[in-house]
Amino acid sequence: MGKAPCCDKTKVKKGPWSPEEDAKLKSYIDKHGTGGNWIALPQKIGLKRCGKSCRLRWLNYLRPNIKHGGFSEEEDNIICSLYINIGSRWSIIAAQLPGRTDNDIKNYWNTRLKKKLLGKQRKEQQAQNRKAAASLKQEIKRSSTTTNFHLPPDDFVNQVNPYWAPELPVVLPVMSYQTHDAQVLDDHQASIKNMLIKLGGRFSDTTNSMYSPIDHISSTSSHQFYQNSGIDHMLACSPAANSNYAQLGPSPSPSPTMFHGVDHQSDLEAELSELIFGNSQPHQQYDGLAGFYQMETLNNGSTGVTTSTSAESEISWGDISSLVYSTTTPLVSEYENSCQQGVRPSDSAFAESTYFGMK
DNA sequence: AAAGTCGTCAACCGCTCTATC
DNA sequence: GGATAGAGCGGTTGACGACTT
Incomplete structure (x- = not known):
């Protein structure tokens, strides 16, 4: 029925x-x-x-005053920024762009903006990989002068360790590590730190004792990662993310109330959630993050090993966030503030009030 | 020139939310 | 409090034009 x-x-x-x-x-x-x-x-x-x-x-x-096509850079940034913060709430995003409709923005994101970001990410990634490959070679060279080690040919380096292959699209390569090498992990943590700084803008020095979320994706089972980082609590609270979470393997069945239960939430978890979400509204902000986490890791089941199999899976959080956060969008914080103050305003109310300039 | 492929976007579908009875 | 209907939303589809082979 x-x-x-x-x-x-x-x-x-x-x-x-x-x-x-x-x-x-x-x-x-x-x-x-x-x-x-x-x-x-x-x-x-x-x-x-x-x-x-x-x-x-x-x-x-x-409807009067509808605009079609011709999105400006500024509009791109607003869309990206809002997408990252609130996810695919196209009607709210549209409300921040007078004359734009949710359908238009949705189409624009799916057909162009996503690819635009992907292109940027790829370029930067390749540059990074080249740099890393060069320094690795130098390091090996140095080692070979003090030992009997012979420097392998370039081809070999690229073959045995595809991570270094400059032309391969690699996303968040730190997530692919399956090693316990201390130095690598240090670099790895630094990368995560940098990414989180981009995302959250702050990073306390407790990082030494802090679990890196990405570390845990690769070195433990992914659901353990979510438990340890506290993100599983957020996931559990996020309806949008629950289906993704369910794919993570053995279900830890977190209680939906866990996130709110301060007793169960360590300082570490609180700090991480603040770092990632910037405030205490995981519901609002995780939607977007969930989308990208899905792209980045969840597709890979419980292994947590990142592969680059689809266009979506190649978008890196760090790159998107760096692109977006390079321009300040007061609109986002405005929405966040609304969420913080009134727990959560009605989406449509927010959309309408801003669209009609009734703020 | 024809066939195949790709990208774009208008429109539809099905779901959730909200108001009303 | 439950049922129902309408509004609104996001995901998906399909038509069509552009481009490539």
């Missing part, structure tokens, strides 16, 4: 709207408004369309 459809699907027209239909709808709404009932509206004006379809057409195309 499903819910009854809003209209008789066999009697409504589907597909692209004709100019006549547009004109009918527009002139009616201009004169009378929607009347607060989209379902009844098409019947009133003699349109063989579903009410939902009318609503969509109005909101996305017929």
Whole structure:
């Protein structure tokens, strides 16, 4: 027993709207408004369309002051920033960009912006890899002068350790480590630290004793990582992330109340959550993070080993965040503040108030 | 020139949320 | 408090044009 459809699907027209239909709808709404009932509206004006379809057409195309295409750099940054902070809440993101619709922004993100970021990430990653390969070679050279060690040919270095291969798209390479080499892990932690600084902007010196989340993805089972880092608590609290979490292997079945239970949350966990989320609203902020964590790690099941199999999986958090946080977006903190003060404002209320300039 | 592939975007679908009875 | 209906949202699909082979 499903819910009854809003209209008789066999009697409504589907597909692209004709100019006549547009004109009918527009002139009616201009004169009378929607009347607060989209379902009844098409019947009133003699349109063989579903009410939902009318609503969509109005909101996305017929409404006054709608902009299409031609996104500016500033708009790109706002979209990225908000996506990272609040996830795919397109209506809220759209509310920050006057004249833009959620559908437009969603399409723009999926078809262009994501790829744009990917391209940037790849470039930087390749540059980093080249640098790393060069310093490795130098290091080996130095070692070989003091021992009988022979420097392998370039090809060999690249083959046996694809991580160093400059042309391979590698994302967050630290996540691929399967080694316990102390120096490597130090570098590794430094990378994580840098990434977290980018994300959170602060990083206390307790890092020496701090579990690096990424360390734990690679050196322990991934769900242990989530438990140790406290992120599992956040995951447990995040409806959007729960399905992802379920893929992590043996379910630790965290209680949804765990995150809020300060008694169970170590200072370490609190610090990490603050570092990542910047405030105490994991629900709000994790959505975006969850999306990227899914891309980065969850696809790989419980091993936590990063592979670059899809375009999505190649987007690095550090790079996206660095791109985004390079420009300040007061809008994000505005939304965060709203969340902090009023626990969480109604999304639509927030969207509407900002869209209509009622702040 | 034709066929195949890719990218874009308008529109639809199905779900959740909210208001009302 | 439960049922129902409408609104709103995000994910997905499919048509179509551009580009490549």
